[in-house]
Amino acid sequence: MTKARIYALVAQIPKGKVATYGWIAERAGLVRGARQVGHALSVLQPKHDLPWHRVINAQGRVSLPAGSAAAKRQIRRLRREGVAIKNNRIDLKRFGWRLSLDEFLWGG
C-alpha cells in the first residue's frame, strides 16, 4: 500500500532533520504525488506514532494553519529537536534531511 510506504519513510526521518512532502513522495515512488503524502499524513492516527512534525512543505514552512494547535505542536516538537524556526520558516539547507549541503555537493 502506498500509505504504508509513506509512513515508513516518515518514520525514517532522522531526529533534528526535516523532509518535504515532495521528497517523501519521490522516495515513495510517487514522483509528482506530494499531495498524496499530505493526505496520508492528514488521515494519520495517533496509533501510528510517527514523527509527522518533521514533514514540511517545499517552502520550508509548516503547512498547517499558523497558530492552530497542530501547528504549534509541530513547531514545538521541532524546536525541541534542535530545528531552528523563524517566522514559521525552516532553513532546508541546514535541516533538510536530503539537502544537507555537504551530501548534496560532495555526494552523500
Place this chain on the structure above:
DNA sequence: GGGTTGACCTGTG
C-alpha cells in the same frame, strides 16, 4: 463515473 477538496509543487508575471 463525474465534480470538489486538500498538511502540495513548479513556473511565470
Place this chain on the structure above:
DNA sequence: ACACAGGCCAACC
C-alpha cells in the same frame, strides 16, 4: 513577497 495557472493523486459525495 504575492497572485495565478497547470499538474499531480487519493478520498468523499
